[in-house]
Amino acid sequence: MKQLNAIAVLLALHFSLFDIASLRAGEIVGMFTEPTCALHRYSVVLPTIAGGTASSKPKNVYCLGTDVASNQNNAIIEKFSTLFSKPIDSIDMAFFALVDGPDDFLAKLLCGANFSENAKISLMYSNTQDGSAPAGIAFQKKVSDCTALANPSVSVSGKAAGFNTSFGAMHLKLMIVHYADGSFSMAFGSGNPGLGLRIHFDNWTFYSTLAADKLVAENECIFEAAKTNSFTNFHETGDALRNCRKAIPAGTSNIRVDLLPFDQRDLRQKIHDAFLSSKTLDMAMSLIGDTETRDEVAAIAHRSGTKVRLLLDDDAYWSGEGNCAGCFISSEEVANWVTPLEDAGVEIKYLETANQHCAGNFLHDKFFIATNDTGATLFTGALNTTHAAFTSNVENEYISSDPAYNSAFEAEFNHMWSDLATSRGDMTVEFNPVPVDAITCN
Incomplete structure (x- = not known):
């Protein structure tokens, strides 16, 4: 002492x-x-869930190790x-x-x-x-x-x-x-x-x-x-x-910082307060699984007049469709997190990245924005929405009410959602297909 x-x-x-x-x-x-x-x-051209076709992975989303040089x-x-x-x-x-x-x-x-x-x-x-x-x-x-x-x-x-x-x-x-x-x-x-x-x-x-x-x-x-x-x-x-x-x-x-696990209660209270009055919630998350956060998100989606959008790596989609060896989101996490939120009315899209292929990329973003009539609250930092992140990992998480700073994250989310992400209906029927130039190293 x-x-x-x-x-x-x-x-x-x-x-x-x-x-x-x-x-x-x-x-x-x-x-x-x-x-x-x-x-x-x-x-070959592949059929999609909704009856369309896909001839490639999305450009500037699916990135292999060969793309690092550019x-x-x-x-x-x-x-x-x-x-x-x-x-x-x-x-x-x-x-x-x-x-x-x-x-x-x-x-x-x-x-x-x-x-x-x-x-x-x-x-x-x-x-x-x-x-x-x-x-x-x-x-x-x-x-x-x-x-x-x-x-x-x-x-x-x-x-x-x-x-x-x-x-x-x-x-x-x-x-x-x-x-x-x-x-x-x-x-x-x-x-x-x-x-x-x-x-x-x-x-x-x-x-x-x-x-x-x-x-x-x-x-x-x-x-x-x-x-x-x-x-x-x-x-x-x-x-x-x-x-x-x-x-x-x-x-x-x-803007302030919480250090977890020491500030777990403080951060959870801030999330609860921000979500309680929010009209919209946008989340771009790398890893998921914390049930308390899931329930907070579902509560917003159940309220009349609210809109919740969740952006995930396509590992979260393929893990729910079959045995996805190497996916960093498990089928159990999909069943316990993604499916209940879809049932609650949360809109979900996926970035079709190359995590499974050739030392490629993945969605590693960690931020969510809750907006109400008076403004937006941004949560961002090292924190994934997992149980370990809240309770045992050492994590730095930032909470912001700065309008200009927050607006950059809002704009990025809208860009990824509208220009880069894939909806469930546009995913291929074939399980996680491999592009031609990724076959030799897969």
Whole structure:
């Protein structure tokens, strides 16, 4: 406890560098991977459920490993690149899968960054369920080796976390860059580096502010909590998180972060409150399965005059149609989540991605927007709507009432729903057909 009190004192000194007046909102922008992929055709024209035909997978939706090369540069990668141009004092980075792209994009950015003297890079990545973390360790070594050559005064540290007796996966998706001039940038969202910047469907948020503000402070508390024991002891980590938050000056913000599993009750209450008065609900989710969330969604759909739309990867469709080996949504989850929501009147569409074929892409977005007469509430971050995500994983989830920021997610959902997604009736009768150019590696 003495150690935790000392941490609280240090944090109070740190956060006292900004006063209540500086708790202003920084600049925030939501961005989305929009892969450019070839048209992958079937060997023959196939009939669809509703009586139509399909000659290919949807263009720019079904993306194979061969499509990565055409997505090496995009707006999100360019945005990432801008985060490392000013002199940097420290970088804190936590990703479930801290892996790089085939061109070592992120490692090269870190190694070529403009660092101050004695700057620090702190990395955190998830253990696998067998207790190992080979990908994260390999990335850490890559960054350590190249920064030692480019800037020997920069220190690089790393830690594996999660999958222990206290926590499930360390599923954070968060980076904080602290610049020498006192300003900050953050990146968070649904994706991991690597394919999450290229051909997976992911949502990213970039936040910048000229001085430490409330949102930055709340996110810094995530890393401060992790320093106690790398998410291995639930009670010690929770105490550290609470002490850190107590040191943040009072203020208001139209976007805040919850850290799960510690804030499970708070987040569930926010979801309940947002859903209770909503007239529309749009959800783009990678994984599903939490029954409490399912029941909240069904309650909206049952109300007169409401509209609920759910966008899922086509794994959720094929798992409900047969034995889908390798699908990351199981037939049990379809039976317990998708079918009841369809019965409740929820409209469901699917992105026909290449998760099953040739190391392809998948829908990895994680956001939902509840709208009522006064505006919209956005929920986005690392959280899937699974039981483990709420109760045992380490997850950073953001709740926003910022109209401009939220509108970017609304526009992206409408684009995916209208231009990219496939309805049940337009799915092929044949079970998960493989395009010609994917047969050899399937």
